[in-house]
Amino acid sequence: MSADNESRAERIRRLLDTEGPTVKRNAQGFNEGRYAAMADVDGERLRTEAREIKADAIERLPELIETVRESVEANGGTVYLADDAADANEHIAAVCGDADSVVKSKSMTTEELDVNEHLAAAGVDVTETDLGEFVLQVADEAPSHLIAPGFHKSTDEIAALFNARFDPDEPLETPAELTAFARDHLGERIREADVGMTGANFVLADSGTITLVTNEGNARKCAVTPDTHVAVAGVEKLLPSIDELPPFIELLARSATGQEMAQYVSLLTPPTDSPTIDFDSTEPIGGGAEDREFHLVLIDNGRFEMREDDDLRETLYCVRCGACSNSCANFQHVGGHAFGGDTYTGGIATGWEAGIDGEEATESFNDLCTGCSRCVNACPVKIDVPWINTVVRHRRNRGADPAAVESLVDGLVPDAEDAGMGWGKRAFGNVDTLARLGSATAPLSNWLADSAPVRSLLERGLGIDARRALPEFQRETLRDWSQRRTPALESPRTDREVVLVPDVFTNHVDVDRGKAAVRTLEALGVPVQVAGVTGTGREPFSQGMLATARERAASVADSLTPHVEAGRDLVFVEPSDLAMVRAEYDKLLPEGRAETLADGSFEVIEYVYGLLENGVDPTPLTRGDGETLIYHAHCQQRTLGLDAHTEAVLGRLGYDVATTEAECCGMAGSFGYKSDYYELSVAVGESLAEEVEAAESDADGERRVVASGTSCEEQLTDLLDRPATHPVELLDPARSDEPSADG
Amino acid sequence: MSTTLAAAFVDALDGLGVGSTRTTAAELPDALAGAIEGPAVGTPLPFDGVSLDGAGVTVPPTPDQLRTATTGVTPVFGGVAEYGSVVVESRPAGDELVALYPERHVAVLRESDLVAGIEDTTDTFRESFDSDRDSAVLATGVSATADMGATVEGVHGPREVHVIVLSDR
Numbered sequence: 018m019s020a021d022n023e024s025r026a027e028r029i030r031r032l033l034d035t036e037g038p039t040v041k042r043n044a045q046g047f048n049e050g051r052y053a054a055m056a057d058v059d060g061e062r063l064r065t066e067a068r069e070i071k072a073d074a075i076e077r078l079p080e081l082i083e084t085v086r087e088s089v090e091a092n093g094g095t096v097y098l099a100d101d102a103a104d105a106n107e108h109i110a111a112v113c114g115d116a117d118s119v120v121k122s123k124s125m126t127t128e129e130l131d132v133n134e135h136l137a138a139a140g141v142d143v144t145e146t147d148l149g150e151f152v153l154q155v156a157d158e159a160p161s162h163l164i165a166p167g168f169h170k171s172t173d174e175i176a177a178l179f180n181a182r183f184d185p186d187e188p189l190e191t192p193a194e195l196t197a198f199a200r201d202h203l204g205e206r207i208r209e210a211d212v213g214m215t216g217a218n219f220v221l222a223d224s225g226t227i228t229l230v231t232n233e234g235n236a237r238k239c240a241v242t243p244d245t246h247v248a249v250a251g252v253e254k255l256l257p258s259i260d261e262l263p264p265f266i267e268l269l270a271r272s273a274t275g276q277e278m279a280q281y282v283s284l285l286t287p288p289t290d291s292p293t294i295d296f297d298s299t300e301p302i303g304g305g306a307e308d309r310e311f312h313l314v315l316i317d318n319g320r321f322e323m324r325e326d327d328d329l330r331e332t333l334y335c336v337r338c339g340a341c342s343n344s345c346a347n348f349q350h351v352g353g354h355a356f357g358g359d360t361y362t363g364g365i366a367t368g369w370e371a372g373i374d375g376e377e378a379t380e381s382f383n384d385l386c387t388g389c390s391r392c393v394n395a396c397p398v399k400i401d402v403p404w405i406n407t408v409v410r411h412r413r414n415r416g417a418d419p420a421a422v423e424s425l426v427d428g429l430v431p432d433a434e435d436a437g438m439g440w441g442k443r444a445f446g447n448v449d450t451l452a453r454l455g456s457a458t459a460p461l462s463n464w465l466a467d468s469a470p471v472r473s474l475l476e477r478g479l480g481i482d483a484r485r486a487l488p489e490f491q492r493e494t495l496r497d498w499s500q501r502r503t504p505a506l507e508s509p510r511t512d513r514e515v516v517l518v519p520d521v522f523t524n525h526v527d528v529d530r531g532k533a534a535v536r537t538l539e540a541l542g543v544p545v546q547v548a549g550v551t552g553t554g555r556e557p558f559s560q561g562m563l564a565t566a567r568e569r570a571a572s573v574a575d576s577l578t579p580h581v582e583a584g585r586d587l588v589f590v591e592p593s594d595l596a597m598v599r600a601e602y603d604k605l606l607p608e609g610r611a612e613t614l615a616d617g618s619f620e621v622i623e624y625v626y627g628l629l630e631n632g633v634d635p636t637p638l639t640r641g642d643g644e645t646l647i648y649h650a651h652c653q654q655r656t657l658g659l660d661a662h663t664e665a666v667l668g669r670l671g672y673d674v675a676t677t678e679a680e681c682c683g684m685a686g687s688f689g690y691k692s693d694y695y696e697l698s699v700a701v702g703e704s705l706a707e708e709v710e711a712a713e714s715d716a717d718g719e720r721r722v723v724a725s726g727t728s729c730e731e732q733l734t735d736l737l738d739r740p741a742t743h744p745v746e747l748l749d750p751a752r753s754d755e756p757s758a759d760g
Numbered sequence: 761m762s763t764t765l766a767a768a769f770v771d772a773l774d775g776l777g778v779g780s781t782r783t784t785a786a787e788l789p790d791a792l793a794g795a796i797e798g799p800a801v802g803t804p805l806p807f808d809g810v811s812l813d814g815a816g817v818t819v820p821p822t823p824d825q826l827r828t829a830t831t832g833v834t835p836v837f838g839g840v841a842e843y844g845s846v847v848v849e850s851r852p853a854g855d856e857l858v859a860l861y862p863e864r865h866v867a868v869l870r871e872s873d874l875v876a877g878i879e880d881t882t883d884t885f886r887e888s889f890d891s892d893r894d895s896a897v898l899a900t901g902v903s904a905t906a907d908m909g910a911t912v913e914g915v916h917g918p919r920e921v922h923v924i925v926l927s928d929r
Contacts (some may be wrong), residue, residue: 148907148915165907172909192908199908200915224889232902234860234917241856259886263879266898278843278900285886286894289850294823294857301820349921376767485908649802 025381026693032351033700035170040161040352041704043168048343048680050275051395052055057277058267059256067264068399071334074256075324078340081255082224082315089227094311099250101318103247103671106135109214112312113141114748120203120243122229122236123147124163124216125163125337126251126316129360129373132214144206146235148199161353163339164273169352174503191358203235208296213239217250217264218336221284223258227313229283230269230275240285244293245310248461251302252315253333253692259284265336268397269507273338287311322374327644328408334398341365341392341402346652346681346701347385353696356385364392367409376412383410384694387685388559389598396436415440432557433564441480445687446557446565447557452525455490463489482695486735488526495524495531499547511633512544515624516580517545521552522727533749534590534621540637540750541628549575549586553597554605559686563605570605573598576613581617588624590745592654592725593686595620599657620654621745622725626662627668641672643722647712648744649705649733651726652681663725663744670748675712675720686726699736706736723747765841765874768927772844775915776901779922785809786824788868792817792833795866795922802833803853807870807929820825820854826908832862837888839874840881843900846923847873847881849888850895853865856927865918870929 074081086096095112099105109132113119119141121127133143133154143153149167152175153160160166168173173194179195180188183202189195207213219228227248231234240246256262261638270279273542288309292302300631312548323329338608342348345356353362358370358378364386370378386406393401415435432447444451455462465471466487475481496519515538523531535545554569577587589595600619602611619627629635646667650660667674683701713719722732722741733741746752766782773780785808791890792815801821802812803833817833818825826832834855839845848859859865875881881898888894903917914921 146916148905152907167907170909175908192910192912195908196905196915213819224894225893226889232903233905233907234913236895237856237860238916239851259882259889265883266878268884274906278845280900280904282845282898282900283895284894284898285850286889289856289895290852291850291895292852292854294826294854296827297822299822299824301822302826302857303852306852424905525883574766587782666906686869 024350025308026696029351029355029694029697032355033696036161036352036354036510036691037169037700038352040169041349042342044349044352045273047165047339048349048416050522051272051340051343052201054271054275058271063268064397064399067268067397068334070261070264073263075330075333077257078252078255081257082252083314083528084222084254085220085225086222089311089313092225092286092311093222093312096313096315098315099666102130105130105133105314105316105318109247109249109314110136110139111142111210113243113336115243116141118142118144118206118210119212119214119630120144120146120210120239120311121150121214122216122231123150123166124214124241124249125160125360126216127214127249128160129318130249130316132249133576135225144210146207146239147201147233148196151199151203152178155179157232159354160362161357162342163337165339165423169354169565206240207235207242210243210248212245213243213752214247214249215240217248217254217261218269219256220250221257221259221262222255222759225283225313226259228262228288229281229285230279231283232280234281237281240283240287240293241289241291246287246290247310247314247324248287249314249316252317260328266523269336269338272340272395272397297448302681319373326372328366329372329739330407331400332365332372332696334400335365335368336398338397339363340395340397344391344680346389346391346679346683346704347697349680350697350700350704351385353572357661362742364406365400368402368405369748371409376416378407378414379409383413385680387688389681389685390600390656391399391652391680393656407561407563411563412560414442417693430519432562433568438562441691442560442562444479445690446560446562446688448550448556449521450492452521456525457493459490459492467732476692480692482688482692484695485690487732488522490525490658491528494526495519495528496547496551498528498532501682504535505543506539506542506544507546511628513543513628515543515545515588516548516577516585516587517588518548518553518577518592519551520557520589520593520594520727524551526623527727527730530649530743530746533743533746533752534588534752537621537625537638537745537748538588541625541633542634543628548580549576553594554688555593557599558597558601567605570602574602574606575608578610578613580683586624587614587618588621589618590743591727592620592651592657592659593728596653596657620659620662620725622666623659623662625748629666635670637748637750638670638748640670641667641747643671643673645673645717646675646723647677647709647720648721649679649682649724649729651724651729652685654725667723667747672747677705677708680733682724682726682729684732689728689732698732700730702736709737710734761841765876766871766927768841769839769844769874769925770922772842773923774845779797780925781922782925784911785926788924788926789815791924794925796833797830797848797864799825799829800831800833801829801858803835803851803855803858803863805835805868807835807868807926808925810868810926810929812886821858826857826861828857829862831864832858832860832861833866833868836867836869836923837873837896838881838884839869840877840898842877845881845898845900848897848899849893851883857899863914864920864922867921868926869923869925870926872929
């Protein structure tokens with residue numbers, strides 16, 4: 018393990034212990050709030066509309082910049098388009114003129130530019146007035162979240178910080194006391210300030226209106242109290258007019274904090290008609306609006322290049338709500354100081370940091386996106402955040418240092434990648450080849466792989482953590498078994514026919530769940546054959562090996578499309594492989610090819626559900642008779658909306674099903690095997706295990722643990738020290754009473 | 761229709777913990793007396809047949825009166841029934857300052873200015889933008905933060921809001 022890797026693991030371990038518990042409470046709180054708040058609106062319609070508006074605005078960006086320039090200048094303000102941070106800071110310092118003090122409301126864009134540092138160097142006193150930002154300014158720390166920058170800090174930590182810095186007469190203790198203290202302290206700064214600086218959530222081009230969405234009221238005060246208002250906004254914040262605003266007003270607070278509506282949605286068209294105010298004056302207010310100044314500073318800083326980049330472009334649709342962070346199991350456990358770059362945090366940070374500073378700026382955190390996809394449905398503008406992470410990973414792989422190449426697995430990696438990517442990733446990406454060898458040489462391969470010298474070599478060479486149990490390859494693969502046996506079904510009882518598409522693990526390791534799937538479908542009267550291809554390319558895709566994943570997708574399509582065209586249905590046991598075909602192939606295959614496959618593909622229990630709904634008699638399946646289960650749906654399966662099918666089928670067959678809420682099990686394919694991330698993976702898994710244990714303590718004792726994904730099964734088996742079962746193994750007509758340890 | 765909107769609006773205000781009084785123009789003085797905690801400052805009410813005269817409200821205030829007032833009284837130019845939001849305009853009289861600085865905001869609303877949802881509000885905004893009334897805040901409930909570890913009401917803006925709905929205006 019390199020020193021770089023070592024420090025990364027240490028950093029994650031430290032954050033898990035220090036900021037982790039506070040981050041988890043806050044991120045999960047926001048996430049639960051979002052689910053509740055989005056349940057009250059037609060989220061799908063609003064999100065589709067919001068995305069279309071953003072896509073159109075980014076397309077029309079040069080025109081909107083000209084429009085806003087005309088409207089703001091006609092109103093009496095100025096507009097400056099800054100090429101980069103240095104340009105922006107120079108201009109901002111110039112418009113601040115001889116100001117002694119600037120008060121700011123929260124703005125991630127000014128964090129990106131390091132405006133505070135530049136103004137301070139120019140002798141201007143800068144005060145952050147958002148309470149979270151103020152805490153961080155006092156603590157001299159970076160934001161750990163897009164909307165709640167200080168949400169890694171507990172009340173006690175903030176109290177200690179304020180008491181040490183400000184030495185109040187009575188030590189501060191409670192949130193109410195801390196808030197009152199900060200309000201008074203900051204109120205004075207606002208009243209005395211020469212310039213108020215805000216960001217902008219949206220800029221309405223045709224009227225020159227700055228839209229600010231806030232809860233505290235500090236942005237209102239910063240904009241109205243000093244005579245000069247400077248608004249700093251990325252060019253992507255432009256919308257054509259107020260007509261495009263409604264879906265964003267409805268979505269933003271719901272997605273961000275789980276509020277139905279933010280406290281204050283300011284629509285300011287500065288210079289506004291509000292009278293200027295001088296707190297030293299004894300004259301009544303009511304004049305001086307003509308003395309107001311307004312400067313809009315629009316920021317490029319890489320955004321126009323992102324606009325030209327087919328894969329990074331949709332990052333510009335981001336409304337900075339933080340939902341991708343809150344819905345991310347990894348983020349929930351470490352926060353933005355691990356899962357974030359210089360400025361931006363969470364899943365979307367990869368797009369922003371790569372766009373602003375280049376792919377290498379994502380090196381320290383991009384791997385924390387496991388592609389679980391739980392952010393995909395959370396995003397109010399439907400950004401495919403995992404895809405952005407995958408693409409940037411691919412670009413980093415491509416640019417990696419060839420000197421890092423070791424020869425440990427040379428010859429085992431028939432991939433299509435450029436030389437230069439790390440061997441750990443390459444081994445995971447080529448797991449299908451390794452699995453073929455593993456099965457061919459089992460059980461010798463398993464004994465060898467589990468020996469201490471080999472585990473040590475795997476850890477040092479490939480970063481595979483020695484604390485993880487390795488998969489145990491089966492000598493007889495699912496395909497071998499299917500070819501050897503006589504199908505149990507003599508005469509079909511439906512007009513359907515199934516091609517079971519095994520993933521690498523079902524074919525080589527967890528063969529039993531594949532057999533259970535075949536027997537279950539046959540019991541329902543459907544003839545089954547096992548496909549001639551194994552794996553859809555999920556493994557190389559996860560490692561950012563897009564050239565290999567594309568080749569794999571093409572060969573899978575060659576092999577499976579004729580089945581679909583012949584009217585056969587493709588059934589997958591592994592949700593992550595189904596998700597590959599349904600959600601990722603359209604980015605890997607020529608137009609139309611992916612759609613054919615996606616339309617003909619089903620998750621195995623989804624398929625059973627469809628059969629039962631169409632009147633097929635479930636009698637041959639093994640029934641639950643009230644057996645108590647706790648079911649953890651796979652992350653990508655939930656994103657596809659297929660968790661309900663499993664719950665429905667198990668319920669219908671007499672099982673008593675409790676379910677988990679955790680967004681992801683933390684194993685996420687290869688992620689939990691990696692030495693750098695083992696502790697984080699286990700921490701995420703522990704949260705899930707605690708849910709299982711809580712469900713069991715509420716009700717009547719131990720429940721059988723059921724999980725749809727291979728990774729989830731492995732993680733739960735490891736952490737609960739008892740086997741987890743795939744749901745199809747419960748339905749299997751040949752089910753034995755005890756689940757086997759490998760499923 | 762208006763009555764239904766008013767009922768929904770009052771329900772939404774209840775949900776936000778915002779008090780309200782539905783009254784007539786003639787009875788506004790009583791409603792103001794009940795809603796104001798002195799010292800109070802305000803901006804003129806431009807609605808037919810009503811004013812802040814005799815309500816013990818300083819109009820217009822000095823900056824120091826603004827800073828030390830307990831209550832700020834302003835007209836609001838719209839209300840959203842679904843969310844309980846009110847529209848505070850940036851008028852030259854200083855509504856934005858008066859609605860923001862004191863710890864209690866008393867908002868006076870014509871019932872006929874109520875609309876159902878957000879899209880109706882932006883329609884209204886578009887019309888007022890066209891007539892140069894182009895800055896306003898859609899204010900929903902009281903100023904709040906969770907940045908100190910738990911939700912606290914009353915941060916930079918008001919800690920209490922009370923809406924007086926004029927049913928005959």
